[in-house]
Amino acid sequence: MATESSDAHYVIPAAYRRMENLHIVFWLLKDVSWCMVWKPLGLAMIVPTLAIAIIISWRTRHLVSELAHNLAIVLWISANSYWMISEFFHFDEVLVWHSVTGKHLALVPFGAGLAVLAYYYLVQKRRENRPEQVATL
Numbered sequence: 001m002a003t004e005s006s007d008a009h010y011v012i013p014a015a016y017r018r019m020e021n022l023h024i025v026f027w028l029l030k031d032v033s034w035c036m037v038w039k040p041l042g043l044a045m046i047v048p049t050l051a052i053a054i055i056i057s058w059r060t061r062h063l064v065s066e067l068a069h070n071l072a073i074v075l076w077i078s079a080n081s082y083w084m085i086s087e088f089f090h091f092d093e094v095l096v097w098h099s100v101t102g103k104h105l106a107l108v109p110f111g112a113g114l115a116v117l118a119y120y121y122l123v124q125k126r127r128e129n130r131p132e133q134v135a136t137l
Contacts, residue, residue, distance in 0.1 A: 010066070016059060023052040027077070034084040042088065046081045053077050064128070068120035075113030079106040 012020070026049040033042030053074045060066035083106040086092040092103035 010063070016056075019052060020056060023049065023056065026052065030081070030084070034087070037088070039088050042084055046077075046084075050074065050077050050081065064124055065120065068116055068124070071116050072113040075109040075116065079109035079113070082106045082109065 026045050030042055030045035030049050033039075033045060053070065057067060057070035057074055060070050083092070083103050086102040086106070092101060094102045096102060096105065
């Protein structure tokens, strides 16, 4: 007798998977460009890296777990890109307020990404894991 698994499966269409794989290439090119101080390529790679992350988030919006993690990635790429720009244009060490420098402003999107994940794990996931209450007589 065959038994069916109650585990849900998350299936990614091949076209989406190819886009996700290309996203990794763009992301790595952006970060290698940052490391090598190749400003034009690094700046250019922000656009496709961030755009694909946003598209992936949009496509997974119906799956709360995927959406939360993909939004965190969008925020991570945003913070990372801002930090790269601050170094490329030499305002990373400029004091903005007290001891806060230009690169410290990247903490805003980094923190927002952490907040999205904290909300998911501390609030949403707990709701998903609760057994449905059934009224019995």
